Amino acid sequence: xxxxxxxxxxxxxxxxxxxxxxxxxxxxxxxxxxxxxxxxxxxxxxxxxxxxxxxxxxxxxxxxxxxxxxxxxxxxxxxxxxxxxxxxxxxxxxxxxxxxxxxxxxxxxxxxxxxxxxxxxxxxxxxxxxxxxxxxxxxxxxxxxxxxxxxxxxxxxxxxxxxxxxxxxxxxxxxxxxxxxxxxxxxxxxxxxxxxxxxxxxxxxxxxxxxxxxxxxxxxxxxxxxxxxxxxxxxxxxxxxxxxxxxxxxxxxxxxxxxxxxxxxxxxxxxxxxxxxxxxxxxxxxxxxxxxxxxxxxxxxxxxxxxxxxxxxxxxxxxxxxxxxxxxxxxxxxxxxxxxxxxxxxxxxxxxxxxxxxxxxxxxxxxxxxxxxxxxxxxxxxxxxxxxxxxxxxxxxxxxxxxxxxxxxxxxxxxxxxxxxxxxxxxxxxxxxxx
Amino acid sequence: xxxxxxxxxxxxxxxxxxxxxxxxxxxxxxxxxxxxxxxxxxxxxxxxxxxxxxxxxxxxxxxxxxxxxxxxxxxxxxxxxxxxxxxxxxxxxxxxxxxxxxxxxxxxxxxxxxxxxxxxxxxxxxxxxxxxxxxxxxxxxxxxxxxxxxxxxxxxxxxxxxxxxxxxxxxxxxxxxxxx
Numbered sequence: 001x002x003x004x005x006x007x008x009x010x011x012x013x014x015x016x017x018x019x020x021x022x023x024x025x026x027x028x029x030x031x032x033x034x035x036x037x038x039x040x041x042x043x044x045x046x047x048x049x050x051x052x053x054x055x056x057x058x059x060x061x062x063x064x065x066x067x068x069x070x071x072x073x074x075x076x077x078x079x080x081x082x083x084x085x086x087x088x089x090x091x092x093x094x095x096x097x098x099x100x101x102x103x104x105x106x107x108x109x110x111x112x113x114x115x116x117x118x119x120x121x122x123x124x125x126x127x128x129x130x131x132x133x134x135x136x137x138x139x140x141x142x143x144x145x146x147x148x149x150x151x152x153x154x155x156x157x158x159x160x161x162x163x164x165x166x167x168x169x170x171x172x173x174x175x176x177x178x179x180x181x182x183x184x185x186x187x188x189x190x191x192x193x194x195x196x197x198x199x200x201x202x203x204x205x206x207x208x209x210x211x212x213x214x215x216x217x218x219x220x221x222x223x224x225x226x227x228x229x230x231x232x233x234x235x236x237x238x239x240x241x242x243x244x245x246x247x248x249x250x251x252x253x254x255x256x257x258x259x260x261x262x263x264x265x266x267x268x269x270x271x272x273x274x275x276x277x278x279x280x281x282x283x284x285x286x287x288x289x290x291x292x293x294x295x296x297x298x299x300x301x302x303x304x305x306x307x308x309x310x311x312x313x314x315x316x317x318x319x320x321x322x323x324x325x326x327x328x329x330x331x332x333x334x335x336x337x338x339x340x341x342x343x344x345x346x347x348x349x350x351x352x353x354x355x356x357x358x359x360x361x362x363x364x365x366x367x368x369x370x371x372x373x374x375x376x377x378x379x380x381x382x383x384x385x386x387x388x389x390x391x392x393x394x395x396x397x398x399x400x401x402x403x404x405x406x407x408x409x410x411x412x413x414x415x416x417x418x419x420x421x422x423x424x425x426x427x428x429x430x431x432x433x434x435x
Numbered sequence: 436x437x438x439x440x441x442x443x444x445x446x447x448x449x450x451x452x453x454x455x456x457x458x459x460x461x462x463x464x465x466x467x468x469x470x471x472x473x474x475x476x477x478x479x480x481x482x483x484x485x486x487x488x489x490x491x492x493x494x495x496x497x498x499x500x501x502x503x504x505x506x507x508x509x510x511x512x513x514x515x516x517x518x519x520x521x522x523x524x525x526x527x528x529x530x531x532x533x534x535x536x537x538x539x540x541x542x543x544x545x546x547x548x549x550x551x552x553x554x555x556x557x558x559x560x561x562x563x564x565x566x567x568x569x570x571x572x573x574x575x576x577x578x579x580x581x582x583x584x585x586x587x588x589x590x591x592x593x594x595x596x597x598x599x600x601x602x603x604x605x606x607x608x609x610x611x612x613x614x615x
Contacts, residue, residue: 003574003602006570006574006602006605007574007575007577009555010474010555010571010574010575012555013473013474013478013555013556013574014470014473014474017469017470017473017480017483018466018467018469019465019469019484019487020484023465023469023484023488024461024462024465025462026488027465027487027488027492028458028461028493030488030492064594185563185565185566186563186564224483231563236516255588273489340484344482344483345481356475366481367481
């Protein structure tokens with residue numbers, strides 16, 4: 001097979017791939033929608049056991065009584081990075097390399113996306129650090145901007161013939177703030193300004209639907225910290241921190257992210273706050289039996305973070321399809337599709353009691369896009385029945401040879417005695433699932 | 436077919452993309468872009484739709500900073516976002532697809548082999564994301580080496596080396612010789 005055959009094979013492999021009905025409308029709706037943005041709140045410390053989602057209120061509970069959210073852990077203020085002094089790193093004495101670094105930095109400024117801000121630099125550039133990494137020789141240049149109180153411009157360079165792979169305009173960092181860079185193939189290498197730092201490749205979701213981050217010390221390269229991240233990792237999942245927890249996050253700019261042609265502010269824009277939208281990609285939400293319980297929205301994000309369902313360092317979360325139902329015992333059944341940055345989309349089903357405590361929860365993994373199967377088919381505990389869902393579809397169930405019983409649209413709780421379910425919608429023929 | 440070069444985004448001389456233009460673009464190009472996304476996601480259709488939708492929405496929000504045409508910008512976005520994304524186990528393309536691939540010895544008809552979409556897509560999914568992106572942009576989207584380099588934010592040398600290694604690894608995965 002030559003490359004022409006490969007092209008043919010790739011075309012053949014995709015010839016029947018087409019967007020789902022309504023895809024364009026979904027994109028445009030999502031694109032136009034103003035996103036709810038809130039400052040990222042870092043949560044950490046005490047593991048909280050439950051998430052409270054009831055009657056539209058989001059409250060914390062460790063045993064049925066809503067309590068205040070745990071206080072944010074004390075954040076130790078790191079010592080500001082000093083750019084004065086001699087060059088650090090194992091290549092500090094390689095004058096020929098340092099000269100190449102400075103020349104490459106000067107050459108880059110006129111073509112940088114940040115060149116308007118870099119044109120106001122004052123003084124001479126200085127190599128803060130030059131060192132050898134597993135990815136080759138690298139250096140970090142600093143040069144003061146017009147305000148002596150603001151952070152200097154920074155340039156990260158890579159290679160024996162160094163090129164600038166990221167620049168940071170003067171004033172781009174808050175006082176004392178550290179910055180990290182992800183670079184190389186797949187953005188699997190990380191460098192953080194300053195010595196001690198930790199890396200976490202991703203938010204790992206367990207079988208119970210709750211996730212954790214594992215923090216690993218980065219290698220101290222005398223002024224910079226380096227790590228090679230395991231695959232799969234990369235920009236959307238990897239995070240850096242000055243401490244082995246969530247208390248000192250270091251924003252990591254992806255140097256090969258597609259937005260690298262954007263200004264530095266544009267590159268960081270996704271780091272500044274979380275988003276939480278209701279994006280009904282998968283179909284309209286289902287309010288089973290006409291329940292008046294509200295759908296989950298941005299106000300539920302913090303609780304879901306504390307419960308370990310949402311990554312506390314995630315960049316964005318979306319509630320896609322949702323179903324809500326009142327249970328006979330007064331509790332509320334919720335099912336939702338959660339999509340968040342760096343983590344695969346998952347379907348959750350949970351039962352929340354009157355005090356806002358999650359009594360029971362399961363994670364069904366990725367939602368099925370197969371129109372011939374149910375979106376959710378989950379037996380509920382305690383003989384409560386069976387949650388079945390197919391967004392937008394009309395549902396009917398029957399027991400044995402008995403008559404079909406209408407069960408509503410989108411989602412329903414059918415009795416455990418039901419032996420078959422029919423769902424239909426649109427132009428497709430009705431489908432029957434036998435339990 | 437050349438899709439052009441992604442040019443530097445700069446604050447001056449930028450023409451904002453009008454909402455109507457974006458709407459027409461999505462309506463007319465979604466299928467082609469989804470096919471690229473499908474290959475970039477190693478044959479995971481759901482992931483491809485998620486990826487494309489996410490990139491298009493981000494593009495709309497940044498439409499005032501797009502130069503050089505929407506299509507190359509979005510393709511670059513797809514390639515890079517696909518290379519950087521992480522999927523859960525349930526959606527992740529297996530790391531060792533050879534173990535699940537059909538026995539090459541049972542393939543006697545080259546046309547049938549090439550038409551096996553699952554097989555070639557799965558084989559692509561067995562490549563590292565960046566290498567996969569290079570092959571998709573070069574041999575599915577017909578981008579030149581320079582345009583591929585621009586889209587991925589790397590050098591032409593990297594594209595060449597990734598192409599060479601990618602073809603070799605794909606050959607191994609498909610167990611058939613590939614001539615570059």
